[in-house]
Amino acid sequence: MNSYDVVVIGGGSAGLSAATALARSRRSVLVVDAGEPRNAPAAGAHNVLGHDGIAPTALLELGRKEATGYGAEIRTDRAVAARRTDTGFEVDLDETGRVRARRLILATGLADELPDLPGVREAWGRSVLHCPYCHGWEVRDRRIGVIGSSPMSGHQTLMFRQLSDDVTLFTHTMPAPEGEELDRLVARGVRIVPGIVSALRTEGDAVRAVVLDGGDEIEVDAAVVAPRFVARAELYEQLGGTVTETPVGSFVETGPMGQTAVPGVWAAGNTADLTAMVVSSAGSGVAAGAAVNADLVAEDAEAAVRERATP
Template identity: 40%
Template sequence: MHQHTTIATAYDVIIVGGGAAGLSAALTLGRARRRVLVIDSAAPRNRFAGHMHGVLGHDGLPPLDLLEAGHRELERYDVTVTTGTVAQVGDIVRGLKVTCADGTVEYTRALLLAGGVDDELPDVPGLAEHWGDTVFQCPYCHGWEVRDRRIGVLATSGSIAHYGMLLRQWTDRLTVLPVGEAGTAALRDMDEDTRARFDARGIRLTGSPVTEVLSSGGTLTGVRTADGSVHELDALAVVPVPRPRDSCVAGLGLDRTQVPGSGSFLTVDPAGRTGHPRIWAAGNVVQPWLNVPMSGGLATMTASALNLALIEEDTDAAVRATEPHRGRPEIADDGYWESSYAGARPRWSGRPNSALVDYLTRYLGEDATGGAAHAAGAAGAAHAADIGCGEGADAVWLAAHGWTTTGVEVSGTALGRARALAEKAGAGDRVEFTADGLVGYSDAVNSGTRPRPDLVTVSYLHSPSQADRASLLHTAGDLLAPGGHLFVLSHILPGDDSGAPADAGGHGSTGPDRAAAVSTVPGLAPEDWTVVAGGAPERDEILPDGSVARSRDRALLLRRR
């Protein structure tokens, strides 16, 4: 049952965000002859500012004018820019599925997040109305325009000492005023040495927190504090809290780093790669303190690194296509799988198969361990075995959800990656891996060396090692005690999902159609099994030619009688 339909053509890279970072990356990738889509929310961080400064060759240019020029420059390359918001990013085989808020779906080999941040200002009436003009954050960007004028610095945290000293470079009429409890505490608890440094530079400190920003005719005139005092000022400097626009990848569980005073940001390596092999990030979305030229420059570097990663993948595919034996043998020896893994970078994203997660959580319950243990009549924690576990994503998911898990493989390289994934996920004490293969694992179970599993999962056992497919599936099923569950997922089993409806109403049925469903699995005798659920889940993958194919797999969750 390996049927697929071409549904789209994938982009090489989708860039989320069309600001300075996103367009700079698009320019680099377009000139590298990559097919690129930029999805832009049309709300750049600096849209509140009438002019940008500190940008060589463009000092004083309105920021939106820079983006318009960027759009014109991209027209000569294979880059498409569209307006929209990315709602969700999900894994597919050899790529990513990108879903927009309006329901539009695109596919890509790689994703570059460059959407920037939203600046969260202190909740002070009147403050937001002047943001980007006489209320500013970066003195390098806006300090010159308010030089020698009366500037107030709003203290929102303990970092005020550094920020206040920085602003002193632009004026000698500087007043530091607290905002909120954190700012009030920061000034109240300021040490004597810091106070002395402020006094030496003529910086005035006030203890009463700001309650309102005052203006006249649209011009900022000062602030009012809680004690009723009015402080006449011409501009205010404040450090807002940056909120990264990365919610579209929240479901992927990417590593994050806590940035003091700023919050949680995606963790990236020096080239901008996240913990996901196909997702990169650049600009303010990972480094909120970058200005326009720094964001653009680092995004260009990240785009270059991303292009190199795609080149390596293209080269790997070309080498495989020219090998004398392109296909997998019907029975591959252990060395075949080891060379297959050792000769390539990690293949998978580290996330479990969605069909496996769906079936086990729906039909064994949210507490899958309890459901399996009850069904198997087991006491204590239930045991699971993931046969052909590869780089370990499914086995680690089982362990993370309470199973005492064994991942069974024949490739030492794959298991090294699986163990690293387990440790990273904090599941290393609940999952172990064996390179003895199914035959060795079965011998250990039957001899009592290893516990008999309550659940066995077998996903995509297309070119098995050690024996033919029917023998291996028979061995996998035979591991289970009566009442145990076997989950089989494949794209080569015959049949469709008729007679095995994927709903809870199918539990326990033993009619002839159900027997026919079991008979499609080589090595299994229908009389030994009850179909819990079955179906034909869809799976998208990006083929080497860039086309996106949608396949229908075969999934069966069986209970041994």
């Protein structure tokens, strides 16, 4: 059974950044990556300084080269179980056995629970969007339809209104806008269409229209939805942790440097922050890696003191 200072679960921007920071501090690091990045459907990753618009897979390939260049090991596998031991943790991998670690960093990301509407999944990450910062520029000045399904859908509509003069809010299953929220939408020229949406009409990954119950169609060039964001926290819960629930999803709560309530376990990226984009996920990974290294430095120093004091 291989043993490491740190096992990082998840090989996205957070996990690879954590591994790089640790490897540069000469820690033995294993990254376990199932190869299912959340942003794989997107054509490009945006707001990535110096690499804006880079294909998500290309960005991760650069990250892997950097991490392994400093000595980190990356294993394509899936972590299926984790448990505490006297010296740290054991992690069961689906295909390549069991590994030991003194510390764990969970960078497993989140799952987008999409609205159950025909056409949404087919065009997700292309012309079905949720984040104005990730994809808003690409649909600027186009006809944008927002499918209301959350108390935050009104706010989401105003965010996309910043990018286009032609924005329609389909109230669908959201609470009907009223009061100040309704005033703002109307003042900004947002068209509000009541009724339930039955589907999106698509051609390939391009949205062409929003289809209402009864068959009426309103043509759009992009559709905006509000997924529920669910952190992949199964391992954290196996180790005794509890996820935090919010109106928009669930996440692993951490301190400023990613330390969780479970001793020896850190979390980074979308596991701990449902709104984190690529760069902020990477930043949280570096912070978690630095914090874990500092924790191990203190432990190693204390062990050295005890050893020196022993006759």
